[in-house]
Amino acid sequence: MINNSKKPDDDEDQDQPDSGEGLNKVWERLTEGFNRLGKTESVPITIAQSDFFRAVKNNNTAAVIKMLDAGYDPDAYNGSGQTALHVAALGNAVDVARVLIGRGANPLRGKRDNPGHTPLEDAVSFNRPEMVELLARQGGYAPGAMVNGWSLLHRACEKGKAPIAMK
Secondary structure (H helix, E strand, C coil): CCCCCCCCCCCCCCCCHHHHHHHHHHHHHHHHHHCCCHHCCCCCCCHHHHHHHHHHCCCCCHHHHHHHHHHCCCCCCCCCCHHHHHHHHHHHHHHHHHHHHHCCCCCCCCCCCCCCCHHHHHHHHHHHHHHHHHHHHHHCCCCCCCCCCEEEEEHHHHHCHHHHCCC
16 A cells, blocks of 8 residues: 655645635635625715705705805715715705805716716706706706717607707
């Protein structure tokens, strides 16, 4: 009977990890990398900031004006990476959007993780004709802006939103 077992004094390097350990480390790194790809970095916001974005969403102009007077940035991002104008566009909070733009909010400012995604795109996508008109008239349309290869006008027509296209 032949003994093929190796002894500690063999010439091979004893410091090498076995193949199982190496594969586990590679697997852990791959898993961490894929997990990072699927997550957008969340930015914690204060309770006061969440109150600001809640007031925007609810079209509460008095509360928004009070907070802007207290120093809130009209172009700040919420925890989801949206500006107050994005939130206003999604909720069709036209009165608040007027206040925000009047106080310096930039209608061309995109989302934190997607700078090309403007509030106007949300207004078009969610069929908000009055919001579309306000944002477009206040500088929210960048000529040549494309969404997935389509202009916002094409996108409005494609979704059957004639009132938006006619504005």
